[in-house]
Amino acid sequence: ETVMTQSPATLSVSPGERVTLSCRASQSVSSNLAWYQQKRGQSPRLLIYGAYTRATGIPARFSGSGAGTEFTLTISSLQPEDFAVYYCQQYNNWPQSFGQGTKLEI
């Protein structure tokens, strides 16, 4: 099983800041890496797939990078609606697996 590790677990930030979230895979997942955003009481929403491709309707301030085992999600200028939990997920190997999440808080 591919173990996904995210860091940090929690990030205290302010609106307007640039933030970078990290995700590491225990073995190569090529570019088969997705990022999801989850707000309280909602189901996860797809942000990024293929490590760097934004999903439909996702603002350009969200960007992804990386390949193999090291990935990052960058939010260039935090908006109030971006405070949420972010998860990475690999879909290169079965079983698919998620990281434990990074919570962005004020």
Next chain:
Amino acid sequence: QVQLVESGGGVVQPGGSLRLSCAASGSSFSNWGMHWLRQAPGKGPEWVTFIRNDESNRYYADSVKGRFTISRDNSKNTLFLQMNSLRPEDTAVYYCAKDRVGFGDYTDHWGQGTLVIVSS
């Protein structure tokens, strides 16, 4: 527009069974691979199982293998999850999710989830 609506959750005793359903809107359900995922209280999502669009392949997480069965009825645009021998650690919100393609990829639409509580 893709819409996924789960149902069938509830409270069940350890060792019991439950069958979840996921009704999908959209004319292309038979082309979609479909997943079940779950999220325990305060935890991140956990992938549970996947079925190909043509039912030719199924995959399961080790934690549910031999206890859960995924199936689908393409004529009724419906996905199912039969859960047997339930344990307290199966307590979670269960989501169905559409795969981008038919054979297994990332999920691009999720339902709102149905809550399963396993408790005596």
